[in-house]
Amino acid sequence: MxxxxxxxxxxxxxxxxxxxxxxxxxxxxxxxxxxxxxxxxxxxxxxxxxxxxxxxxxxxxxxxxxxxxxxxxxxxxxxxxxxxxxxxxxxxxxxxxxxxxxxxxxxxxxxxxxxxxxxxxxxxxxxxxxxxxxxxxxxxxxxxxxxxxxxxxxxxxxxxxxGHGDGQTCKVANQIVVALTIEAVSEGLLFASRAGADVAKVREALLGGLAQSKILDVHGERMIQRTFDPGFKIRLHQKDLNLALEGARSLNLALPGTANAQQLFQACTAHDGGDWDHAGMVRALEALADHEITSK
Structure with a gap:
């Protein structure tokens, strides 16, 4: 031991x-x-x-x-x-x-x-x-x-x-994928809700197809149930995306999706949402749409 x-x-x-x-x-x-x-x-x-x-x-x-x-x-x-x-x-x-x-x-x-x-x-x-x-x-x-x-x-x-640093590079890549997937799930569920569909059933159907992901499973449920107590805080995900964007500049890369996800997180932070779970990104998109996801 x-x-x-x-x-x-x-x-x-x-x-x-x-x-x-x-x-x-x-x-x-x-x-x-x-x-x-x-x-x-x-x-x-x-x-x-x-x-x-x-x-x-x-x-x-x-x-x-x-x-x-x-x-x-x-x-x-x-x-x-x-x-x-x-x-x-x-x-x-x-x-x-x-x-x-x-x-x-x-x-x-x-x-x-x-x-x-x-x-x-x-x-x-x-x-x-x-x-x-x-x-x-x-x-x-x-x-x-x-x-x-x-x-x-x-x-x-x-x-x-x-070697040293490669674990952190992998984690930055992970956080890019997670942030963009949260955005995709948010937009998909927001679209379904605004169109009048039962968003819980939409999520259930998507979980059986190519759109299936752990984000859709765990965070899609958070969005529908409105449970944004943090498992991982928005402000910490913002920190990780800052690492991604700073790295992209040094590597002469364009990461437009990452930059957009960071702006949505920033909109949440501007509304005192820095300590929301990162699934709370959906709230920024809901504000733009003037519509909150609801389950029938």
Whole structure:
């Protein structure tokens, strides 16, 4: 069993850490202003004063924080992980951040004597709770071999994409596809509703044909039932699409669909919807149509 430092106990991180505890690993985390989740505390998770202290007590560090600057602060900021890093420590970043920055972080951890793995995830809160996440890995062969047994506790589909940063590149591609599929499902259901069809039956029929997708299944249901409590927040998806659009500029690519999806998310944010589930994109399209999806 491993001594693991797990930093980032949000919507996704809490259940992921719980699975590691259930598997018998010892976990520590960084003390925050609010109390440690009681379920994790009851399973033996302990709090320490800083990321450096967490690193000093750990063989493996897992980070699951919102954005590139957050990872940089945890790893390299004041009393950051790197100050307490032990020789041979495995650092697994499961956040969704910039691929280029990931490559830089990997070099710095390697130079300090550690092994770095980028392992962003897809599957949302449900995937985290059910240990069914899709995990996209950028690492050396050795790093992937060391990380895989832990990743298999938290996820269902684990793919070694390539070297450092390739996991994050795959995650950016994933977020492009997810955003555009949410937009497509929103437009299809909005069209059906405005035309007077029973939108629940339309969704049921589409799930049996070529239009079938997990987005139509899970988020189509959210749109019809009007349940926009976040499994994955719009503002976090906006962050990921910013990475896509910034990368596209550097690669001299046009991503018009991605840019349009980002504008629809921005319209939601302008209406205080940054913390809605990303299925809430449908609300921006409903506002343009002056029509809300309803089920007969």
């Amino acid at each position: 491993s001594k693991i430092g797990f930093i980032g106990l949000g919507i996704m991180g809490r259940p992921m850490a719980g699975h590691l505890l259930n598997a018998g690993h010892t976990l520590v985390t960084v003390k925050r202003d609010k109390p440690l989740d009681a379920t994790l505390a009851d399973k033996g998770m302990r709090e320490l004063d800083s990321p450096a202290a967490v690193a000093e007590a750990s063989e493996v560090i897992i980070t699951m924080v919102p954005d590139t600057p957050d990872v940089e602060q945890v790893l390299f900021g004041d009393r950051g992980v790197i100050e307490g890093l032990q020789p041979g420590t495995l650092v697994i970043d499961m956040s969704s951040i910039a691929p280029l920055a990931t490559q830089q972080f990997a070099r710095r951890i390697h130079d300090a004597g550690g092994e770095y793995v980028d392992a962003p995830v897809s599957g949302g809160e449900g995937g985290a709770i059910n240990a069914a996440l899709t995990i996209m890995v950028g690492a050396t062969e050795e790093g992937f071999a060391r990380a895989r047994p832990l990743l298999e506790i938290m996820g269902k589909t684990i793919t070694h994409i390539g």
